[in-house]
Amino acid sequence: MRSLSLVLAISAHALCLALSSPYAVAADAPPLPRYQLETQLDPAARTLDARAVVKLPPAMAGQAVEFLLAAPLAMVESEPRAERLPADAAAGFSGINGSSQAMTRSGRAARYRVQLAPGSAQFALHYKGRIDFGFETPGQEYARGFNETAGVIKEDGVYLAGSTLWYPYLGDTLFTFELTAQSPEGWQLISPGNGTARDAAGKTHWRSDAPLDELHIVGGPLTRYARAAGAVTAEVYLRKPDDALAAKYLEATARNLEMYRSLIGTYPYEKFALVENFWETGYGMPSFTLLGPQIIRFPFILTSSYPHEILHNWWGNGVFVDYASGNWCEGLTAYLADHLYKEQQDQGAEYRRDTLKKYRDFVREARDFP
Ligand SMILES: [Zn+2]
Known part of the structure; x- marks a missing residue:
């Protein structure tokens, strides 16, 4: 898989590659499939x-x-x-x-x-x-x-x-899409873009007129939580109902969307969803993130990996990476998420020192890469 965002279960560092993209293409760009x-x-x-x-x-x-x-x-x-x-x-x-x-x-x-x-x-x-x-x-x-x-x-x-x-x-x-799915009984299905995971008739609808390079369907028997976050709907989908946990993620979603909107620019979708997966993952897709049951319950995720995943909607999933020539989006995402949060806790210097240490530990002449 070419984009996999990853949460480290033991440390607070996110290490990930973003999966896919949004944002409208230029008006003179050729039409997409x-x-x-x-x-x-x-x-x-x-x-x-x-x-x-x-x-x-x-x-x-x-x-x-x-x-x-x-x-x-x-x-x-x-x-x-x-x-x-x-x-x-x-x-x-x-x-x-x-x-x-x-x-x-x-x-x-x-x-x-x-x-x-x-x-x-x-x-x-x-x-x-x-x-x-x-x-x-x-x-x-x-x-x-x-x-x-x-x-x-x-x-x-x-x-x-x-x-x-x-x-x-x-x-x-790149392409655009619209999807209708018949949801299995009691299921919610989540894809990139705008729509609904399950309507009153048990159907799923998602669409994106902004380009994507990959299309996911994830979900299962999930409980949906939602709240407004400006013009966006913050959503949480959990495998077992947990009002307190959902409230934390809904609040973090609203807070981060507002922070990055003011720092960078408009968030390109109508929703951002945290989806609890049925095995441990740390994936970031356009307009949602798919995290494992253990990971979402680590308290530090809310101020480390979670903002990192949200920020990938701009860097990596909004502005695309050409992976053949490297992966610039991780550095920028780490800078504006992992580093920014540490800096806000007066730990910016330690973060930079640890990052430089990891770089020196890892990079040798033959092991460097863009
Ligand atoms: Zn990442």
Whole structure:
């Protein structure tokens, strides 16, 4: 996964890579692909049933388009017809980003080609199958022993990411989307952007007209808490009701959104949500953060990792990182979150000293990186 924000369970330091993005593109920018998605999850059967309409920029009309989809998903219908390419074809897919590389390498990605009709720049798919890629402990230093999955649907909850390939992956491009999902009984489903995790009819609606580079669905049997934070709704989703804990996060959300709005500029979404995950994670996505049950109960998180995750909506998820040339957003986010909070507690000098110490301990000629 190419963006993973991480909370260290033992120290107060956040160490993370932001997942994805918002903010409108310039008016003269070329149009972006748009996904219209309708999904249905069956936690008991661990299956996804999805209909996708993909609207591509007009310049793509009449061309052949290729995309990747998780191999366990079977194509039920497609218009125009999507042809599944030979099993090893996914490896040669161009424009692939980090989050999908592992799926491709492990043979869990299927490659398709669709020939668009003359004058048409869209295609429609209906596909379904089991999403249960299991958990593994990654070797990367930033993961600190947290388990990762390429995607899972189970009775505890759902985690679908760009790396799951649960929607037709077009390559390393930004896009916009709208999603309607049938929520399983008692479930709340959260995605980036604006919308509702569960309406009165049990449906989930999310959309973003600001560009994203990855689309998540997370959630499960959760209790929702909310309050107004200026023009934004602060939301908390907990696996077990806990009014006191929810109140702390709602307050911290409102306080941080206001602080960063005045320091940097407008927050780009209508909500920011803390979502309690069903295993330990420290992920930051556009307009929400997905944190594990232990992590959200460490009191220091509220003034360390939590503001850090909120700030990633500007740096990393608002202004994007080109990971091929390094990751500038962590430094700026650490400076305006981790460092700023320490400075407000008169511990700025200690923070800078410790940071320089870590740098000197780690960086050697061959170990430096941008
Ligand atoms: Zn970070």
